[in-house]
Amino acid sequence: MKPTITAFANSPDGGQGLARDMRVRWALEEVGQEYEVRLVPWEDFKKPAHRSKQPFGQIPTFEHGNLVLFETGAIVLHIAQTHQGLLPESPDARARAITWMFAAVSTLEPPATDLEVNEYFEQNEPWGAARRPAVQKRLWTRLGDFAAALGQKEWIDGPFSAGDLMLVEVLVRVEAELKPFPNLVAYVDRARDRPAFKRAFAAQKAVADAAGEPLKIR
Numbered sequence: 283m284k285p286t287i288t289a290f291a292n293s294p295d296g297g298q299g300l301a302r303d304m305r306v307r308w309a310l311e312e313v314g315q316e317y318e319v320r321l322v323p324w325e326d327f328k329k330p331a332h333r334s335k336q337p338f339g340q341i342p343t344f345e346h347g348n349l350v351l352f353e354t355g356a357i358v359l360h361i362a363q364t365h366q367g368l369l370p371e372s373p374d375a376r377a378r379a380i381t382w383m384f385a386a387v388s389t390l391e392p393p394a395t396d397l398e399v400n401e402y403f404e405q406n407e408p409w410g411a412a413r414r415p416a417v418q419k420r421l422w423t424r425l426g427d428f429a430a431a432l433g434q435k436e437w438i439d440g441p442f443s444a445g446d447l448m449l450v451e452v453l454v455r456v457e458a459e460l461k462p463f464p465n466l467v468a469y470v471d472r473a474r475d476r477p478a479f480k481r482a483f484a485a486q487k488a489v490a491d492a493a494g495e496p497l498k499i500r
């Protein structure tokens with residue numbers, strides 16, 4: 283039986299890879315696991331049926347048999363732990379890869395999301411523009427720290443892992459901010475070159491193309 287994930291019926295980014303089902307699609311493609319997709323219309327996000335699977339009324343979710351998961355970090359970790367290819371065999375290297383997954387969602391993603399929120403939802407507030415430089419500075423500090431840790435390595439710690447997958451998926455959300463960090467730009471480009479990334483991106487884009495005009499969220 284294939285797992286089923288949920289995704290936007292009509293993604294606000296028109297299929298540019300920013301909707302977070304991309305992370306899950308990409309992980310499934312990396313390990314060669316086929317999957318089904320259930321599209322959720324925007325008006326159903328906060329309804330009880332969807333909340334029973336995702337308490338915050340968000341996408342994506344992951345269902346496999348009786349197991350229902352939410353939170354992309356947890357979903358990607360589950361996929362990586364139940365298939366070969368996204369986590370190293372050695373316990374120490376595995377623990378380090380998982381550490382980077384947590385760094386992606388708990389250290390890098392919050393300032394990235396803060397910038398997105400400022401861009402999409404706060405620009406028309408009287409204080410929106412004034413807040414932006416501080417938000418941007420916090421993000422740049424984190425990006426600089428990560429750029430230093432990555433250095434000129436191909437991937438963050440040995441072969442490509444679920445850690446890289448989650449890190450890249452955060453970086454693509456703030457691509458315009460990566461320019462001062464050429465090694466981060468090259469890291470994202472390398473990831474985008476992976477056949478599994480391309481397949482996941484194409485599958486997500488096909489849904490958006492079929493949906494027509496992107497969802498307006500602001």
Ligand SMILES: N[C@@H](CCC(=O)N[C@@H](CS)C(=O)NCC(=O)O)C(=O)O
Pocket residue numbers: 300301302303327338339340341342352353354355
């Ligand atoms: N921390 C969650 C974030 C999920 C998330 O923000 N999903 C967005 C789409 S990319 C969403 O559903 N937004 C609608 C909302 O938050 O109401 C995860 O990683 O799964």
